[in-house]
C-alpha cells in the first residue's frame with residue numbers, strides 16, 4: 163500500500179545546503195527511467211539485473227520480484243521486511259542501499275547499490291581460504307556494518323558469505339534483509355520522539371520468542387534451536403562462523419544434513435585445524451559460545467588483539483583492499 167503509484171516511486175532525499183538548512187527533494191523514478199542490462203543473479207523469487215539511470219548514467223542493481231509468485235508462496239511479509247529494513251539502514255557504506263521502489267502490473271522493483279564483484283562466498287570458493295590480513299579486512303567491515311544495524315534496531319539473522327557482496331573497490335555490502343528482525347525503538351532519553359517508530363535516536367528493545375525459524379543451517383545459533391529465540395548475539399555467533407570459515411575454507415558446523423548440523427551446533431561440536439592461529443582461535447572461541455550472554459559484544463570484538471592492526475571508524479571504508 164505504501165508502494166508508490168504504478169511505475170513511479172517517491173524517493174525523498176534530505177541534504178543540507180551551504181547554510182546548513184535541510185532541503186527535502188522528492189524524486190520519482192519508474193521502470194522507464196532505467197536501461198536494463200545483464201542479469202547479476204537469480205533468487206527463488208527474484209531476478210537481479212544491472213541497470214543504468216538514463217538521466218544520471220549511474221549504475222544500480224535492480225531486484226525484480228514476481229508479484230504473483232510472491233503472493234502464491236506467501237512471501238509478501240518478507241518482501242515488506244526487506245524494504246522496511248533497508249529503508250531504516252539507509253546510510254552505511256557496508257550495507258546495500260535501497261534508492262527507489264516501484265511496481266508495474268507484474269513485478270515489484272528494488273533499486274539497489276550495485277555490487278559488481280559478487281559474493282564473498284565466490285571469492286572464498288575460488289581461493290579456498292583467506293589469509294589473516296584479508297580476514298581482518300573483510301571481518302572488520304562486517305563488524306562495523308553489523309554494529310550499525312544493531313544500533314538501528316535490526317538483527318540480520320542470516321549472515322553468511324553468500325550475503326556479503328563486494329563493490330567495485332572490494333569493500334563489503336551486506337544484503338538479504340528478507341529475514342531480518344526489526345526491533346521496536348524506545349523513545350530517546352531526552353524526550354524527542356522522532357517521526358515514527360523508526361526513530362533512530364532511540365534504544366532498540368529486544369523482544370525475544372516472537373521468531374519463527376529463519377536462517378541457514380550452518381550459521382544458526384544454538385538458542386534458536388533450543389529456545390526459538392534470536393537476538394543481537396545471534397548475529398555475533400554467525401560472525402564467529404564466518405571468521406572461522408574465511409580462515410579454514412569451511413564453516414565450523416557442517417554435516418551431511420541439516421539435522422546432524424543442528425546436533426553439532428547444540429553440542430558445540432567443532433574443532434580448530436592445527437594451523438589455526440592462536441589469536442584467531444581465542445577470538446572465535448569467544449564468539450562460538452552456547453550461552454548468548456557470554457559471547458563478546460561488537461565493541462569487545464573490535465578491541466580484540468585479532469583486530470589490533472585495524473583502524474575502525476571512517477578510515478575502514480577508504481582503506482585499499484589487500485591483495486587476495
Ligand code: ATP
Pocket residue numbers: 202203204205206207208209210223225258274275276277278280281327337338
Ligand atoms: P533467495 O531469495 O533464494 O534466498 P537470494 O537472496 O540470493 O536468493 P536475490 O537477493 O534475488 O536472491 O539475489 C540473487 C543473486 O543476485 C544473488 O545471488 C547475488 O549474487 C546477486 N545480487 C543480489 N543483489 C545484488 C547487488 N546489489 N549487486 C550485485 N549482485 C547482486
